[in-house]
Amino acid sequence: MSLRYALLALLRVGPLSGYDLQKQFSLSVGHLWHAPGSQIYPELRRMEAEGVVLGEEQARGEKGMRRIYHVTPEGERLYHEWMRSPLDYLRVRDPAHLRAAYLETADPEDARRFLRGHIEEWQAELAQWEAEIARIDAGESPMLLRRLSVTPEAEREATIAYKRFAYEGMVERARTEIAWARRGLDLVDRLAAGRG
Amino acid sequence: MSLRYALLALLRVGPLSGYDLQKQFSLSVGHLWHAPGSQIYPELRRMEAEGVVLGEEQARGEKGMRRIYHVTPEGERLYHEWMRSPLDYLRVRDPAHLRAAYLETADPEDARRFLRGHIEEWQAELAQWEAEIARIDAGESPMLLRRLSVTPEAEREATIAYKRFAYEGMVERARTEIAWARRGLDLVDRLAAGRG
DNA sequence: CTCATCATGTAAGGAGTTACATGATTGG
């Protein structure tokens, strides 16, 4: 149910269309929460039906139309309720570690391929998150700048600090995954050598 | 689609009923992959319809019945195909880090509550995974013993090593999450102090 | 006889995926 709150978090900064939101998701927030257009548009409509956002029809050229969504007071209330409420954690369901637990049933070469893939996957994510941290530090994150433009001076430090903090967490997770998979590669070698 | 492979991994060791599988999931494998009965039973039926397992009807008492599932050669093939194929990683969708990125919009006390909850959540998981590692080391893991009982001597070391390796990864992830949230608590304090 | 546990499900719905559909506008 977090998609709704991710949308509210973005819209609270200022009104946006579904299309704009889609872009935000594919850039900044998308590195914490992925959402495709096919999920965003219907969710916005549902949110509008429930009164948490208000869609404003805007003409664009002759016949073009776009719908700009604003957060309503009810949406504001809902957002803060979410912020105050405990998060519900999903039950663990981890395909990589599941496979790792049964790696003795694979060829050593397949085991290595799997672990290398794991490293590559997390390195790609790591690069994204590190890049976002670099943008935050350089004052170049579009999402953060948009946020800061409506943030009173007294809260800017916290806004920047928490955003950085969130991405740091992702960076640390990625590094942990990479270190683990590297140890896995050593393990495959050691076991393969042992049976030569 | 990993549920199917988790089921195959368990059934390859020896035939089990849906009920037995459910128990395995709530114990050992369940710490890597959660699955409730309402998902297991239908999936077994689908797998049987597709010929990857075979259900053997067994009488139990006067009218009681249970269905014991065996992996077929096709199931064996499918399992190894999975082991050889690259994993598909899910797009990131992390409610905790999403919330962390917007923590300046919460009360400091709510922020702390959230972070403490994060620590508790991961500490609970950590305890499970550490307990499983302790059982592996003590030779008391029921799942591992079941596996070893059908594993030739030459592969026992690898079987144990990979199982431990998988759980180590989960332990490291939990420790990373806990360390991150603790830093978050410090950050909340620092920011709250800064604004008195 | 009764309670825990064995045993197997169904039903309704939420959340997310992939693929497709449709058309408008703007810049070169």
Next chain:
DNA sequence: CCAATCATGTAACTCCTTACATGATGAG
């Protein structure tokens, strides 16, 4: 005029969740 991109979706499907349904068996 043509391509990129702006703009908004639908449809079908998978996976998973919660809640409920039903009955048998075995231990005390």
